[in-house]
Amino acid sequence: GAVVSQHPSRVICKSGTSVKIECRSLDFQATTMFWYRQFPKQSLMLMATSNEGSKATYEQGVEKDKFLINHASLTLSTLTVTSAHPEDSSFYICSARRTSGGPCFGPGTRLTVL
């Protein structure tokens, strides 16, 4: 079945540094991927839609200069949290659109900014 991986699974960084999170579709091509974040005891919040070969589209209130998204190939999208601060600490989850059925989600990346 369709599998999506994320790397790293967890990361701890210092305030002010940038962190890159990778999302890969392992056995299918994904022209569209989505990035979500989830704070404790809350539901998933959609951040942006990542389209292969074009600019990402961001949800209202999400800073595009802070959360850089690159979707350079049909199997890889990356999310870079620039100049991370403690309030960016969250669980980041990607999903990949399939040709049929619902999207396939990655296992998530736990980001902790000190």
Place this chain on the structure above:
Amino acid sequence: DAKTTQPPSMDCAEGRAANLPCNHSTISGNEYVYWYRQIHSQGPQYIIHGLKNNETNEMASLIITEDRKSSTLILPHATLRDTAVYYCIVKPTDSWGKFQFGAGTQVVVTP
């Protein structure tokens, strides 16, 4: 996209069937009902989806009412590993659109 309403929580005894309701009274004719679940600190997992016929797979059964305004996800023999938040989402299957998550139902399976 149609809005969905789910109870915030429910408990279920291990080995018993868990019946999770979802209301989607504004569903359109081309919209599918999807169910996902999220076990703590993991990404959401696809369970099942359907348009108007009842569906069954190795994980669960999906019962959609004839008017399609509500549905029920059935976990036939709940286990402790089924403890998770269950999300009901309505979406056209071939839509380019985004999957938005509501609050879902926190299901706790107890021994």
